[in-house]
Amino acid sequence: MDLFGFGIGAAGIVLGFAIGRLPLRAAAPSVSAPPASGDAAGTDSRFEQLLQSLTVGVIMLDRNGRIESLNAAAGAILELTSGRVLGRAIIEVVPSFELDRRVHEALAGNPSRGRVALARSSGTRMLTVATLPLDGSDGVLVIAADETRLHELEQTRRDFISSVSHELRTPLSSINLMIETILDTSGDPEAIELFLPRIKHEVDRMVQLVEDLLELTRAEAGRLRLRRESVDLASVAGNILRTFEPSAAQLGVHLRMSENPARIDGDPDRLAQVLVNLIDNSLRHTPAGGTVTVEVRTGERGATLAVHDTGAGIPFNDLPHVFERFYVVDRSRAREASGTGLGLSIVKGIVEAHGGTVSAESELGRGATFTCAFPASRAAPASR
Numbered sequence: 259m260d261l262f263g264f265g266i267g268a269a270g271i272v273l274g275f276a277i278g279r280l281p282l283r284a285a286a287p288s289v290s291a292p293p294a295s296g297d298a299a300g301t302d303s304r305f306e307q308l309l310q311s312l313t314v315g316v317i318m319l320d321r322n323g324r325i326e327s328l329n330a331a332a333g334a335i336l337e338l339t340s341g342r343v344l345g346r347a348i349i350e351v352v353p354s355f356e357l358d359r360r361v362h363e364a365l366a367g368n369p370s371r372g373r374v375a376l377a378r379s380s381g382t383r384m385l386t387v388a389t390l391p392l393d394g395s396d397g398v399l400v401i402a403a404d405e406t407r408l409h410e411l412e413q414t415r416r417d418f419i420s421s422v423s424h425e426l427r428t429p430l431s432s433i434n435l436m437i438e439t440i441l442d443t444s445g446d447p448e449a450i451e452l453f454l455p456r457i458k459h460e461v462d463r464m465v466q467l468v469e470d471l472l473e474l475t476r477a478e479a480g481r482l483r484l485r486r487e488s489v490d491l492a493s494v495a496g497n498i499l500r501t502f503e504p505s506a507a508q509l510g511v512h513l514r515m516s517e518n519p520a521r522i523d524g525d526p527d528r529l530a531q532v533l534v535n536l537i538d539n540s541l542r543h544t545p546a547g548g549t550v551t552v553e554v555r556t557g558e559r560g561a562t563l564a565v566h567d568t569g570a571g572i573p574f575n576d577l578p579h580v581f582e583r584f585y586v587v588d589r590s591r592a593r594e595a596s597g598t599g600l601g602l603s604i605v606k607g608i609v610e611a612h613g614g615t616v617s618a619e620s621e622l623g624r625g626a627t628f629t630c631a632f633p634a635s636r637a638a639p640a641s642r
């Protein structure tokens with residue numbers, strides 16, 4: 259998507275409107291100069307209004323590269339807080355040599371368009387900037403669009419594709435290797451006995467990964483279909499907890515539950531999925547002798563489900579990222595080969611589809627607590 263093209267187009271339309279639909283290079287309207295009188299005044303004030311309502315930043319520089327006028331969007335995009343920007347060179351108010359270079363090229367008659375990264379207090383902003391010389395060496399028009407969000411989305415998409423490719427390539431190449439070995443040994447029964455179960459395991463893992471991805475995509479697109487009913491979160495939690503008892507016993511981890519009935523409007527299967535993911539994580543990161551506790555509570559505004567463990571915990575810097583797709587803190591820490599980092603993003607998707615929120619707290623070495631807060635059931639209590 260080229261917002262930038264739109265920016266140029268929009269500014270071109272506005273300028274064209276203001277100066278009698280002349281091409282950009284035909285004249286240099288002074289957007290801040292007060293009109294003389296009559297019709298010109300009307301046109302100029304309408305032009306000014308249009309310019310100010312644009313979401314792309316527009317700056318007019320005079321032939322010496324001094325700022326002559328700018329619209330509100332330019333001030334916001336370039337974070338020009340000081341009121342004294344008029345009459346200054348662009349480099350004095352926007353700390354970017356790249357932008358300055360482009361302005362100077364435009365002053366020399368060469369237009370340009372491209373990305374400019376701007377380090378700001380709020381982080382790096384990615385701008386797409388056009389610098390256009392105005393006819394008769396009369397100055398330069400700078401058009402700037404803030405495409406930081408778009409840039410971030412592009413980055414997320416790239417990361418996502420590379421993570422998926424990586425997650426699929428690893429099991430596929432190991433399957434390939436095992437099949438080759440079976441073929442090389444002309445179907446030796448021993449090789450078959452050894453490798454077939456492993457191949458099955460890898461295929462199962464890939465099927466699970468693809469299912470998780472589909473689930474996640476649905477959740478993120480808001481298309482997760484919930485079969486809602488009035489459900490007691492505590493009884494869902496109790497059922498799931500019981501299914502984990504054998505594996506917890508094997509690992510030497512205590513499972514505890516503090517049950518208080520808590521009715522919400524939820525999809526019992528999806529809620530079970532939330533619990534499975536959270537308890538599975540806790541068990542994987544809690545050493546023998548530790549405890550995993552599931553707590554269900556009701557409050558004024560709804561119900562909360564918390565899964566707490568006394569395990570390895572999560573480093574402070576990683577904590578804000580654990581709900582991101584494919585985020586795995588440290589592959590060497592988990593009890594078994596670590597997962598794909600999709601579990602918590604699925605948990606988040608499901609809880610948010612229920613109108614709830616998720617949060618994580620942890621102290622490294624002292625365990626972690628994952629809390630899901632759900633809105634109160636809309637159904638009136640049966641009797642009270």
Ligand SMILES: Nc1ncnc2c1ncn2[C@@H]1O[C@H](COP(=O)(O)OP(=O)(O)OP(=O)(O)O)[C@@H](O)[C@H]1O
Nearest residue numbers: 539540543571580586587597598599600601602626
């Ligand atoms: N209870 C916990 N204690 C310590 N670290 C945790 C805990 N829960 C999650 N994490 C960390 O957060 C990361 C993301 O968790 P998530 O459930 O999304 O992925 P995963 O468990 O690695 O893989 P998946 O769930 O897809 O099989 C984990 O890899 C782990 O590093």
Ligand SMILES: [Mg+2]
Nearest residue numbers: 539597601602
């Ligand atoms: Mg997990």
